[in-house]
Amino acid sequence: MRANYLLSIITIIVSVFFLVAAFLTSEAASSTNIGPMGWPIMILLFTLLMGTLLLLITWVKGRNTDQQDKGYIPSDDEAPENKHFHMKNRHFYILASIALYVLLLPVVGFIVVTPVLFFFLAWLLGMGKILKIVAVTVASNIVFVIIFIYLLGIPFPRGVGIFRSFSFLIY
């Protein structure tokens, strides 16, 4: 129930925001037939209608059942209470580490930052001994370099300064 409320409200806000943006774009009014903003406006009106409908249905159902949280189905993979804090928040750490990776990628370069990310993720997911993680990290990154750099020739960012010079030693 709470999830449906959240989803409908977000849908309404997003639809209204982009509808305003669409109407403010000058081309929207200038077209004789269906202009560049005509189709998006139709789609946004549809999502706005669906968002409102979901909100109304959820509200009516909520009034009927009078059990605010009945519709929320917790996913079966949610960590039980007694599990470690870091296990419950692992998804945030993973997202944060990928975000940091994307920030560092143009500066440090693919060849340096990718093993660091792999090592961190393997440790976070609970691989165990550090030596084992290092071995798996090195082995898998050799495979990545062979497949994606040597075989497929993808031009990954080399980084700047010393990292750039280092990358030239490998590819």
Add this chain to the structure above:
Amino acid sequence: MIDGILIGLENLFEPMHLIILLLAMMIGFLGGALPGISGTMIVIILLPVSYGLDTISAFILLTTIYAASVFSGLISAILFRTPGTPEAVATVFDGYPMTQQGKPGQALGIGILSSATGGVIGTLILIFLTPLLASFALNFSSPEYFALAVLGLTVVASLSGGNLIQGFIGVGLGLFIATIGMDPLSGTERFTFGSLGLIGGIDLIPVLIGLFAISEVLRKSKQDHSIKEEMQKVKTKIFDRKIFSRIKNTIFRSAILGISIGILPGVGATTAAMISYSEATRWSKNKEAFGTGVPEGIAAPEAANNAGAMGAMVPLLALGIPGSATTAVILGAFVLHGLQPGPMLMSDEPGLVYTIFMSLLAVNILIIVFAKPFIRMFSKIMKVPYTALGPAIIVFCIIGTFAVRNSVFDIWIMLLFGLIGYYLDKMKFPLAAIILGIVLGPIAEVEFRRAFQMSQGDISIFLTRPISAVLLGLALIAFILPLINKIKKTKKS
């Protein structure tokens, strides 16, 4: 047709294509067999890799993975009571009880034989039906293509798993995402807010990888990976004359039923397997035995899901409508390679289409040959923990996303949709509906606007042209039917 088949065979027997076929088959087997890594996910991860290949190699890779993964879902369904793919859900009902009775090899053998037979029958019907449907669709113009796109969007009714409004919101979101960037007809920037990264639009791959692959790793990251399932030693016997004579009618009946259901847009192989299982129960003289480990209970869903998966390729190749979530991804792959599946594909790229047919036929036959060695290999692969697999999937996702346009901005998009996908998945939101909108959005918009130009703003053009009117009528029925069923169910309860 004979010419096309010969060209397809010639292409397939090129050494490079054969290597890709075998490699893709192993990847598909693995993707389908490992619970938590679906065939759809493997196709999504390898979509960017396919971009670096020539068109024929790329589609041999993707379609082979699709066919192979539908088959191999049965392995973990039978051995661990965990279907490797949704299509193998019904296989658990009798497959696992047979394993519990100490006959896992026999259960696997029945599954392999039924899958291969169902897949071959399905592919043969695909080969004969697709050109017929495509030649009919050659009469299509903008209004018909728009109506076809609308009909394709009705797949949402089955993808949304009973929550139709959420499905509509997903489709709407997907259709809207497809409008971001440069307008294809006028070149006007839409919703870019001055961002250079958005001018080229939001690419399908970062959204796909984010919504499905990243969100799945995030979901699985919260599980405890210290517990591993041990695989018992299995001796698989594929052909047993006595059992075959018992299940042969079930296999053929289920294969025909499977492809008939699979052809319908949006119904898919999972439904085909479930319906075939219940039909097998209905036809059986010993109905009570179903669910306790009877051979027919494995043969029916397995023949049907493999035939159904091939059936889902018919509307994709002939009309450009995806029959299932994975075929929606393959539709996206066609667009990425600058091709538009549909009637013109059959006439413009017959070599490609017939190579796809031949590779699907080959993979379904080769299941018989490679299933046994794969099951032996699988017992060793099961020892690779998710602690190594998870980071590898994330790095693959990042590389795959970057590789399409060499764009770091796309990795941000992937990350954003990973986060969105994770939370929407927790709400049981039909994520595939978003993809459907993104894939069919550009066709729907362009053809809609062109049709309006043709008619000089007269909306009745969609109803005065017979094919367009029929297609829109079918779309209306596809939208309304689930609603009526829901109302009926509510009244009954």
